[in-house]
Amino acid sequence: MSAESIITIQGLDTYFGDHCVHHDLDLNVYRGEVLGIVGGSGSGKTTLLREMLALTRPAKGSIKIFGHEIIHASLNTLLSIQRRWGVLFQQNALFSSLTLLENVSFPLEEHTQLNASTIRDLARLKISMAGLPMDAANQYPSELSGGMQKRAGLARAIALDPELLFLDEPTAGLDPNTAAGFDELILNLQSTMGLTIVMVTHDLDSLWKVTNRVAFLGNQKVMFVDPMPLLVKQADEQIQAFFSGPRGRVVQEGYTHGN
Numbered sequence: 001m002s003a004e005s006i007i008t009i010q011g012l013d014t015y016f017g018d019h020c021v022h023h024d025l026d027l028n029v030y031r032g033e034v035l036g037i038v039g040g041s042g043s044g045k046t047t048l049l050r051e052m053l054a055l056t057r058p059a060k061g062s063i064k065i066f067g068h069e070i071i072h073a074s075l076n077t078l079l080s081i082q083r084r085w086g087v088l089f090q091q092n093a094l095f096s097s098l099t100l101l102e103n104v105s106f107p108l109e110e111h112t113q114l115n116a117s118t119i120r121d122l123a124r125l126k127i128s129m130a131g132l133p134m135d136a137a138n139q140y141p142s143e144l145s146g147g148m149q150k151r152a153g154l155a156r157a158i159a160l161d162p163e164l165l166f167l168d169e170p171t172a173g174l175d176p177n178t179a180a181g182f183d184e185l186i187l188n189l190q191s192t193m194g195l196t197i198v199m200v201t202h203d204l205d206s207l208w209k210v211t212n213r214v215a216f217l218g219n220q221k222v223m224f225v226d227p228m229p230l231l232v233k234q235a236d237e238q239i240q241a242f243f244s245g246p247r248g249r250v251v252q253e254g255y256t257h258g259n
């Protein structure tokens with residue numbers, strides 16, 4: 001893995017009213033790595049992801065992606081950067097009135113000048129890269145299983161051949177077999193497309209299997225960023241509670257059943 005930082009976050013402060021979510025938070029994401037983000041409920045994981053996507057604005061600090069400061073970027077700069085990343089939100093955010101093929105074609109229609117038949121060919125390629133059968137292409141999201149919807153969301157997220165992929169709880173709500181299959185798919189895409197991946201997750205299996213490093217959020221900061229084998233050995237109380245204590249299991253169950 002090269003040490004080129006593709007995302008550099010420095011001195012980030014985030015407030016909702018008086019409530020401080022992040023204070024003086026720093027984080028680097030290196031090209032080619034899969035970085036997991038974990039932390040207790042309310043520790044600011046989703047907010048951090050939204051800030052990287054320029055959907056939420058922090059009070060202070062710097063977020064550089066591909067070398068561009070995104071916090072005060074112009075709309076044009078943002079549009080050119082957004083083309084280079086893909087996002088899979090927890091709810092998939094597929095358009096329910098469009099077929100799978102139309103959903104995956106959508107970003108290509110929005111962001112390229114390619115003709116309709118090329119767009120359809122590229123969309124079919126992404127659908128098969130996401131491990132979906134071609135006869136799913138003409139189905140609507142509601143006709144697909146939960147696992148297939150995730151794959152559909154992923155197919156759309158990689159439509160524009162991004163360098164960077166953001167995933168929010170990609171395996172939440174999936175049964176263990178389907179989740180394991182999705183982990184395989186992420187690893188596969190990461191190596192074939194040379195992706196850098198930032199993934200918020202509570203799924204311990206995914207963390208062990210897919211990530212190179214994991215950032216642990218707590219005390220308004222990124223407290224640790226380590227590969228899993230090192231992270232779980234940190235003597236810190238919050239880490240121990242999260243990964244091994246009864247509270248860790250409660251947090252996990254809360255997400256499996258309640259989120």
Ligand SMILES: Nc1ncnc2c1ncn2[C@@H]1O[C@H](COP(=O)(O)OP(=O)(O)O)[C@@H](O)[C@H]1O
Nearest residue numbers: 016019021039040041042043044045046047048
């Ligand atoms: N739009 C918002 N308005 C007010 N408070 C918010 C908003 N979004 C998040 N928060 C608060 O910020 C904190 C961090 O939220 P979030 O980033 O969703 O945490 P996590 O994803 O780690 O569970 C929580 O206390 C949450 O209630």
Ligand SMILES: [Mg+2]
Nearest residue numbers: 042045046047
């Ligand atoms: Mg969240």
